[in-house]
Amino acid sequence: xxxxxxxxxxxxxxxxxxxxxxxxxxxxxxxxxxxxxxxxxxxxxxxxxxxxxxxxxxxxxxxxxxxxxxxxxxxxxxxxxxxxxxxxxxxxxxxxxxxxxxxxxxxxxxxxxxxxxxxxxxxxxxxxxxxxxxxxxxxxxxxxxxxxxxxxxxxxxxxxxxxxxxxxxxxxxxxxxxxxxxxxxxxxxxxxxxxxxxxxxxxxxxxxxxxxxxxxxxxxxxxxxxxxxx
Numbered sequence: 586x587x588x589x590x591x592x593x594x595x596x597x598x599x600x601x602x603x604x605x606x607x608x609x610x611x612x613x614x615x616x617x618x619x620x621x622x623x624x625x626x627x628x629x630x631x632x633x634x635x636x637x638x639x640x641x642x643x644x645x646x647x648x649x650x651x652x653x654x655x656x657x658x659x660x661x662x663x664x665x666x667x668x669x670x671x672x673x674x675x676x677x678x679x680x681x682x683x684x685x686x687x688x689x690x691x692x693x694x695x696x697x698x699x700x701x702x703x704x705x706x707x708x709x710x711x712x713x714x715x716x717x718x719x720x721x722x723x724x725x726x727x728x729x730x731x732x733x734x735x736x737x738x739x740x741x742x743x744x745x746x747x748x749x750x751x752x753x754x755x756x757x758x759x760x761x762x763x764x765x766x767x768x769x770x771x772x773x774x775x776x777x778x779x780x781x782x783x784x785x786x787x788x789x790x791x792x793x794x795x796x797x798x799x800x801x802x803x804x805x806x807x808x809x810x811x812x813x814x815x
Contacts, residue, residue, distance in 0.1 A: 639666040645797030647678060649776065651703050652787040656682040662711065666801075672713035672725070678733075679706035688786040689737060694746060698739040703787045707733020707752055721762040727772065728755045735782045735789060748782025750789070760799060766808065768799040 640663070647658040659681050664674015689701040709731025717724040736747040756774015763769070772795045781789065 637668055639801055640664075641666055641672070641674075641799060641801045643676075643770075643797050643799050645770075645795050646681075647793050647795040649793040650791040651684070651705070651789060652686075652688065654682075654684045654703075654787075656680060656684065658682075658705075660795075660797075664711070664713075670715040670718060670723075672715070673711065675708065675710050676729070677706070677708045680704045686737065686787060694737075696739075696742055696745070698741045701737035701739040701742075701745075703735065703785055704738050704744070705733065705735045705750070705789060707731045707750065709752070709754075713758070721768070723760040725758050725760070726755070727758055727774070729753070730779075735785045735787075737785060746782070746784035748784050749780065750778050750782050751780040752789070753777050753779050754793070756793070762799070762801075766801050766805045768801075770797045770799055771795065772797070 642663045643661070645660045645662070647660055649656055649658060657680075658678045660676055660678040662674055662676030664672055664676075666672045683702050685700045686703050689703075691698055709729045711727060711729035713725050713727040715723050715725040730751070730753045732749065732751050734747050735750050736744050738744045754774055754776045756772050758770055758772035760770035761768050773793070775790075775792050777790050
């Protein structure tokens with residue numbers, strides 16, 4: 586019995602180290618991907634006359650589904666908006682809603698926890714192409730790809746069954762500016778896991794809809810500078 590327990594602990598350490606190694610590799614690719622986006626779009630933007638590059642940040646909620654459960658995720662993103670018009674940047678999402686899994690079985694994991702909650706969080710790089718702009722309204726097609734993990738969380742074992750996931754999302758979004766600095770947006774799309782975690786049995790491929798607050802920090806800074814000059 587003691588011999589079996591030692592094997593389990595060793596396997597857990599190996600799995601944890603393997604996961605950290607996978608995350609480290611994925612982080613490098615995400616940084617390279619983000620750098621490529623920023624550099625390519627920045628170069629194109631410099632070729633346009635009287636180009637204005639805006640730095641913007643967004644706080645948003647994303648409503649989606651894990652299997653048949655309705656789940657809310659909170660997200661933040663930051664990036665640049667170019668005149669021609671394309672936005673690109675990076676962001677991060679994590680699960681807010683606590684739901685008990687209907688597919689979780691303690692015996693499958695050698696645990697005694699009666700319930701466990703499926704969770705997901707991930708970082709991503711995105712490109713957002715605006716195909717229609719008029720006055721303060723913008724219609725766009727956001728595409729993003731990232732890396733993160735899904736796992737189960739319980740009150741007794743905290744978190745387990747961690748595994749690397751690579752989500753890709755695409756959809757349509759509508760944004761409206763109340764002022765030059767602040768606006769709101771809504772979106773609709775679909776998420777597909779290019780790489781999933783077989784240890785967590787919920788299906789994370791799902792449609793989503795979202796509401797977000799948009800803040801254009803560049804315009805805020807420009808407004809402050811203009812007032813100081815006056």
